Amino acid sequence: MSSATSSPPSIRERLNDSWLWYSFKRDPVAQLSLLVFIFMVAAAFLAPWISPADPYDLAQIDIMASELPPFWVDGSEPDYLLGTDSQGRDMLSTILYGTRVSLIIGFGAVALQAALGVCFGLLAGYKGGKIDAFLMRLADIQLSFSTLMVAIIVGALFKAVFGGVTYNTYAVPLLVLIIGLAEWPQYARTVRASVLAERGKEYVDAARVMGLSSVRIMFRHILPNTLSPIFVISTVQVANAIISEAALSFLGLGMPETQPSLGSLIKSGFDYLQSGSWWITLVPGLVLVILVLVINLLGDWLRDVLNPRLYKG
Amino acid sequence: MALLDVNHLDVRFALRRGDVQALRDVCFSLDKGERLGIVGESGAGKSVAAFSLLNLIAKPGYIANGSHIVFDGEELVGLSDRALRRIRGHRMSMIFQDPMMTLNPVLSIGEQMIECLKAHRRISKREARKVALEKLQLAQIPAPEARLDQYPHELSGGMRQRVIIAIALLLDPDIIIADEPTTALDVTIQAEVMALLLDLCEKQDVGLILITHDLGVVSQVTERMLVMYAGRVIEQGPTREIINNPLHPYTQGLIQALPQMATPGSRLNQIPGSMPSLDKLPSGCAFHPRCPFATLDDGRPRPGCRDQVPPLTGADARQVSCHMVAENKPVQADQSAPAKEAH
């Protein structure tokens, strides 16, 4: 215990790294999850090169080949491995492109909320006083509304302000903004909690005595010591952001059907459930679940290994 | 026949990398009304010994086969939880180290006392309340009636420990096991609480097993004592004799490290090094790496120390486990206290 806190962070991190690697080698669930995750990310970002068709290219769409089932169901065609949707788009291709959109928004939103949350959290924890009270009250209110609720409201407002067409054109950056704005409090609270724990320690006092500026102390000295909780919540938050995006898209507040994410694929397929074409909605649904599940499993594993004191609630 | 007879007590913790032995071959006994001290550094196994008596060790820990704990003629090892519950809190009760953590924060003092009485006796709530009140008075708690309806956080640490003593006395037990009962208290209150505990045990003729690292307390309160090191008993006997004439080099070190043993102005005498962790015990005598006598005057290692575990030798009343003591006479032999030949 005492050796971990008194030694410089670089050694501690290296120690963490080796421990991380050690427990990773012993955890088949974590290995499988990482493997699946890397596979899905690679497939999604290689979509323009590996997918059989370009779902954005209207010329490639054959409306006559609509609602074909996937390969294991009678009536399928070998050209369309996972079948086609109601407009005759190849499901495999739309899913690959859709996963890419979901991942871009997920990572983008987490990058934004992490930036916001880390800055606010450092500020609140380090400065204390009124700034702290104000930011944490704001975080409380937002969290009591739930992040999804805030995202839905902000999404609805953006749509009302910009109008449907503009909203659809800039859907990706807008969704990143919406989810980023909605979910920063998680980061802020966690970072603030670790800052409060770190603030009293000698190395911070030493840095202050040496006359370093507070910005420098916060980012160069305190932030590195709060990295492991940030790392852990980041995994969970990516999963959350992907689910939030899917939910918004499902409600019609997200990606348009012409540039679908996994959520909007599920939404557009839902109308065809009653007609028996379950795969249009359930296959992208399954992909979404697997993606989120492996991220959550990795997050669980990381939390168990790094075991940071996360902010509860 | 002693009231409590502990023989060859082995406690292990089943960890993923294999069993770790927390207690090895611990033997002692306690007569009715007797006060026994168990002394050692933290990690020596004192608390494990205390908790294992009522089989209260936490999950990966277990009492190994071949251990015997005989209480009032009944073997406790292997007894069902239901049967052990009859004894816990009833015939043997416990006092824990930190009174701030021992009482349940969401239940009133009264509830926590009455439930204990009701668990062991057919008794009405009203009568139970009366008994509880009586015991609170016994523990010299001011305004006991009001305390019953208060919650733990409303009391000070010392007051809480008095409440816990009252709970331990609720069912007039035969033995109280007190695990560092004053360590967590303010220094000023420590003596008060200890005096109260001693006084009550004497008056009610209750046996006391006092677990502590404080030799001073042990010498004031107990009649006999065990010294533990790395899961083993290394010395045992009448408290006065051990304090006056410690045989084991470790016990000698402990006594020399007491502040009152040092000449004013000089440094305290410390035993060099620290206790080994239980899963990395040195070979032979676990104390040999810190022992000044493990090396002979000419620099050679003393035979036995590094490769043989010294057995506890001596008469029942005064035993020590040390190669040097076994091979010749006590180091700083004070012949005035020869081992008693009792049996």
Add this chain to the structure above:
Amino acid sequence: MIAFLIKRLFHALLVMFVISLIAFAIQDNLGDPVQQLVGQSVPESERDALRDELGLNDPFITQYLRFAGNALHFDFGYSYVFNQPTTEVILRHLPATLELVAATTVLIILLSVPIGVYSAIKPRAWLSRFFMGVSIIGISIPVFLTAIVLIQLFAIGVSWTPFPTDTGWGQWLNDLVSTNGGMPAYGRGDPVHVLGTWYTNFASIKGLSYLILPAVSLASIMLPLFIRLIRAEMLEVLQSDYIKFARAKGLSPQRIYFLHALKNTMLPVITVGGVQIGTLVAYTILTETVFQWPGVGLMFLNAIERSDIPLIVTYLVIVGLIFTITNTLVDLIYGLVNPTVKLTGKPA
């Protein structure tokens, strides 16, 4: 008690003030009552006169005070789409949502407490591992997807034939893995009238059958969260000294687990539960959309699609009010259950 109450009430008022400011800002910038009143054909000069008359050219503060004053009387104007006072529209849709939430809450409480407690008491049992595995999968499935799968399985039905159909046992196994469907999955059916705008699904078996799939979907997303939370808290509590002391007192395991441990476990669960009410409301929007459940969530979504600004604003304010009231209540309950919170102001 009084001081605590006043502090909580002040906090609640502050939150409502912020919400009303946001709501007013939306109303002020997005809603144009003139357009709504007179339509496109009226000339600009006439519109301006009307604006003056309606006080739309007054300073911001004046307009906000008027808005807040009306809001205190639950007067948020008329819905564009329904042409009725927005509060009436919401009041008509509210019972459906409240009944869905009530059914879900009952499911969550009945299942999460025993499962969470069990898997904390026996963390190594295979059943506990099973519950933990299912709960992490449950967290990873978005609520609308659970709803869709449930519709496919129990409303539409699935006939799988992985086993040979020409033998008796094969057919029997096929029947076993297939589902019949036929469960109602759209709307509320014919709820029974109770009073006012309150129609209930709880009064008949048929009514309840409409409630099953939506309530199960909604519960499926919240349950894993609560199971994991209760388990984690209980595991921590079971490590504490006061549990060891309770054991040393010779109490029965039942009393130790269900009084000593559970009471301490539920304290943090109550707080988190309060926060989760917000999440629950958000999920009702999704669930109601899938099942076309005619509650306020579906109404809100339709209002967004049709840019029915007054209705959106009213929904925000009322949902905000519900959050604030429940959060305040949760804090009060927490204070009542937890003796270390000084509600009474009695000196320690």
